[in-house]
Amino acid sequence: GITIGLDRAEQLQEVAELLSEVYSSLLVFTFHAAGVSTIGDLMVDTLSHQDGWAYNGNQYISEIDRHFDYKHERKELLVQLEKTRSNRAWPNKALQRTSR
Known part of the structure; x- marks a missing residue:
């Protein structure tokens, strides 16, 4: 059995992996509550450009980001954006489940 003390790495x-999945779900709910225009500005202007942001590779966050590809600012960058999304896609080795 598994002890509650987390004795093994x-x-x-x-x-950590389960918490990461929970946090990404909470982000999606938060984005939904904030509204499309607010999140559109946030994704297009800030978050989609940050490679260091851990949740950019999440499939749900990627879909939210993809939703804003219609924006004028992104028309010339669509091929590059899709390539970046596929490179970021989880399972990220740092977050990959060892229990599977």
């Missing part, structure tokens, strides 16, 4: 890794 694998157990701690599993908890």
Whole structure:
């Protein structure tokens, strides 16, 4: 059995991965509550350009980002954006489940 003390590194890794999935779901809910225009500005102007942001590779965040590809600012960058999204796609090795 598994003890509650997270005695092994694998157990701690599993908890970190699950928390990452929970946080990405919470981000999606928060984005939904904030509204399309606010999140559109946030994604187009700020978040989609940040490679260091851990949740850019999440499939749900990528879909939200993809929703704003119709914007004028993105028309010339669509091929590059899709390539960047596929390179960022999870499972990120840092967050990859060891328990599967």
